[in-house]
Amino acid sequence: MTRVAARRLKRTGMPPPPEMLLLAGGETPIRWQRSRQARRVSLRIDPRAGMVVVTLPPRTSREAGLALLHAHSTWITGKLAALPGHIAFDAEAAVSLSGVPHVIRHHPQARRGVWVEAGEIRVSGDRAFLQRRVLDFLRGEARDVLGTLVRQIAETSDTGGGPLRPRRLAIKDTSSRWGSCSSDAVVMFSWRLVMAPPEIQHYVVAHELAHLRHLDHSPHFWALVATLTPYRARAEAWLRLHGAALLRMG
Structure with missing residues (x-):
């Protein structure tokens, strides 16, 4: 990628496309990133994107990253091969709501947006907007479900230091964390938790x-x-077994 193209992507906030490298298991998508906090070269699998992410310290060469990739190529191939298949939010796809399976049904003539009925997530309007509407619906459901849990647990959390009430709740799409809490009392959760069973959300x-x-x-x-x-x-245990599947949805 040229420097001009990289600058354009940075302005849009979009991550750069992965680089395809030939490893022992064949062509493999790689995303490179630098981190001021990194002390050594590291790599991880991004289940959501189905690629390898290589993190380099500020002054470490790309060659060091390549060496690590080739040294762990067998492990990389196995991990990528073991990822669940990607499931798009399209008509007839199965999606869980709080652990209960639902099927997406397209109702083009309806005028109700997105609603749940008879074990189905029903979507009206043009099919071209179906995936976006399902995603927006799930994000909204996540805010409602997780927000309710935050309030319920906070009300019963006074164990001597006062109730555990966050300053703000954020719903995001993350690739490696189901939730986080900042030092200024902002809690964040992945919207994908709305597909997990209630005890996992809790x-x-x-x-x-x-x-x-x-x-x-x-x-x-x-x-x-x-x-x-x-x-x-x-x-x-559930997240270790099923977490990657949640990240492959949508």
């Missing part, structure tokens, strides 16, 4: 609210989590 919300009191993973933090939710073990 655990992730409780986990992030606990960070309002403990911005670490100390024993005190985990003790607080245990008072807020009984679902830690079940949720962590």
Whole structure:
């Protein structure tokens, strides 16, 4: 990619397209990024995009990244091959709402936007806008469902230090975190959690609210989590098993 093209992409806020590199398992999509916080070269699989992300410290050469890629090419090939297939939000696709499977049905003549009825997510209007409308609907549902959980858990969270009420709730699309909590009391959740079962949602919300009191993973933090939710073990196991599938939806 030319520098001019890179600058244009940066202005739009869009990530650059992946670079295709020939590794042991064949052509592999790679995204390069530099981080001032990185101390060493690292790589990870981005399940949502189905690619490898290589992170370089500021003064580390691209050659160091290439060496790491080739050294771990077998692991990379296996991880990418194991990713669930991508499922687009199109007519007849199956999508879960709080763990309950629903089928997307297109009703072009209707005038109701998007609604849930009889185990279906029904979408009106032009098919060209169907995927965007389903995505907007799921984001809205995520804000409602997770926002309700935040309020419910906050109301019962006064264990001596006051209720755990965030300053703001943000719903985003992330590739590596289901939730986060900032030092200024803003909690963020992935909208994709709206597809997970209720106990998974409960655990992730409780986990992030606990960070309002403990911005670490100390024993005190985990003790607080245990008072807020009984679902830690079940949720962590479920996300390890099914999390990649959620990231491949849409």
